[in-house]
Amino acid sequence: MNSADELTTLASWARAIRAALVQAQIDWQPLFAQAGIAPEALADPEARIPLSHTTRLWEAVVAATEDDAFGLRVARHVNQTTFHALTVTTLVSDTLLDAMERTVRYSRVVTDAAGTSVGGDAEQCWMDLGHLPVEPPPAWQAIDAFAAIFVRTARALVGPDCLPVRAVFARPEPRNRVAFEQVFRCPLTFSGPHTRIVFDRASAEMPLETANPALRAVNEALLDDMLRSRTRDDLVSQVRDAISRLLPGGRCTQQAVAEALHLSLRSLQRKLAEQHTSFREQLERTRRELADRHLRAGQVSVTEVAYLVGFSDASSFARAYKRWTGQAPSDAAGCDAGGQRS
Numbered sequence: 006m007n008s009a010d011e012l013t014t015l016a017s018w019a020r021a022i023r024a025a026l027v028q029a030q031i032d033w034q035p036l037f038a039q040a041g042i043a044p045e046a047l048a049d050p051e052a053r054i055p056l057s058h059t060t061r062l063w064e065a066v067v068a069a070t071e072d073d074a075f076g077l078r079v080a081r082h083v084n085q086t087t088f089h090a091l092t093v094t095t096l097v098s099d100t101l102l103d104a105m106e107r108t109v110r111y112s113r114v115v116t117d118a119a120g121t122s123v124g125g126d127a128e129q130c131w132m133d134l135g136h137l138p139v140e141p142p143p144a145w146q147a148i149d150a151f152a153a154i155f156v157r158t159a160r161a162l163v164g165p166d167c168l169p170v171r172a173v174f175a176r177p178e179p180r181n182r183v184a185f186e187q188v189f190r191c192p193l194t195f196s197g198p199h200t201r202i203v204f205d206r207a208s209a210e211m212p213l214e215t216a217n218p219a220l221r222a223v224n225e226a227l228l229d230d231m232l233r234s235r236t237r238d239d240l241v242s243q244v245r246d247a248i249s250r251l252l253p254g255g256r257c258t259q260q261a262v263a264e265a266l267h268l269s270l271r272s273l274q275r276k277l278a279e280q281h282t283s284f285r286e287q288l289e290r291t292r293r294e295l296a297d298r299h300l301r302a303g304q305v306s307v308t309e310v311a312y313l314v315g316f317s318d319a320s321s322f323a324r325a326y327k328r329w330t331g332q333a334p335s336d337a338a339g340c341d342a343g344g345q346r347s
Contacts, residue, residue, distance in 0.1 A: 012117035012139060013053035017087045018147070020047050022066060024082035029070060036065040050089070056118055056143065063144030074181035076146030077188050080153035088115050089231065090224035092158075097217035097224075101162055101209040105132045108155060110294075111228045118143055129170055131203040145176035148200055153188050155202060162213050169204055173197040218301030225298060240266075240276050241287065248291045252315035259284045293329045296322070300337045307334045 019042055026033040037044060040062035046052045067073050085092045091111050098104035105123050109132065112119035120135035134151055136143050152172065160167045169191040178195035179185060185193055189202075233246065247265040251257035262284065263273040277283055292314045299310045311322035311334075319334075326334045 012056040012137070014056055014059050014116040014118075015088065015114075016046050016049065016052035016054050017083075017089075018059055018115070019054055019062060021079050021082040021087060021150075022062060023047065025075065025079045026066065026070075028082075029078070031069055036062065036069055039065045050086075056116065056139065057141065059147070060141055060144050063146045067144075067146060072181055073146070073179045074149065074184040076144075076149030077153050077184050079146070080150040080157065080188075083150070083154050090227040091115065094221055094224040094228060095158055096161065097215060097221045098162070098213065099216045099218075100211060100213055101159055101167075101204065102130055102206075104158065104162060105130070105155075105209070107225075108132065111232060114228055114231045116143075116147075125206060128206055129203050130206045130209050131201050134200040134202070145174075148176070149174070149185075152200060152202055156189055159204070162215060163208060163211070167204075167208065169202050171203050173199060173201045173203075175200045219303070222298050222302040241280055241282060244273075244277065244284070244287050245291050248288055249295060252292065252295070253313050255315050255317055257288065257315050289329075292325070296326060296334070297330075297337065300334055310334065 019037070023033045023037070026036070034044065041058050042054055042062060046054060063076075066075055072078070083092075085096070091108070091114055094107050094111065095104040098107055102123070102125075109121045109123050112121045116136075118136045118139050120137050122133045122135070124131055124133065132155065134148050134155075136148070152174075156169060156172075159169075169189060171192045171194065172185075172189045173194045174185075175197055176195060182193070232242065243266055244262060247262045248257055251261050251265065259273070260270055263270045266273065268276070273284070277287070296310055296314045299305055299313060300307070305313070307322070308319045311317075311319045314322065316322035316325065323334055326332075326337070330337065
């Protein structure tokens, strides 16, 4: 199990907490001092704070405000710059489901403890807001805030009447249940097996007018750089980095990735299985995300994208991309059938 002293969160979380305390007319400085957070750390947009400190801060805030739903109030003070490029990337996604997937992929930019995932069935899709095994665990209010932020993002994307089908929270039922009802506006369950926000799949897959592939590509490049700097010890991230480097020209094999990471093939397979994934799954995900980024940026032809993501020819790539997304690469790239930009 990880120690909360070893994991960090963006200092912007603490800035949002400070803003909510100021609005509530509560002296924030003693609470930050109690948590061991220096005021000067809030001035640096790149600063990170040990998770144990932010957990202590949440505890001090709840005690001072006597509001165990204070995380929902903090969520109102998160703006488009709070989480750096992550917020912009989600706001220019193609669909709400697309925004959910990007939030999951880049959530560790915000906190090292993130353990989010996306799931679904034919009728619904959902985002689980979990965390890595860590002692002490993150405060319930931090997870409440993240859930509220994403529901607010969904309404910004789809419309003000976008409502989750239901929301399940692992936390005990709060004293201030009304605050949750006002924010989520859907059936609520507390003391559940997980924290999960559920949406109607048809609504989550509707194309969004705010989609902006070029802007998304720029911000994803920034997030990838940040993620690499935060997850050097994360095997899945290392595997994806190795896959990205080896894909051009079809040089990416499981053995090649194992060698790049100085692991035996069997050790790589075992370690990935421990993370509930596989080389094939990570290869597929990395190929799809890289292909999507290259195509929507519109800087190279379909044939060149096929090469960059490890396919021997454009037709094989086109079949794979159709299976992944339901559309042809040329449609995604705004290209003609020959792979040239129109």
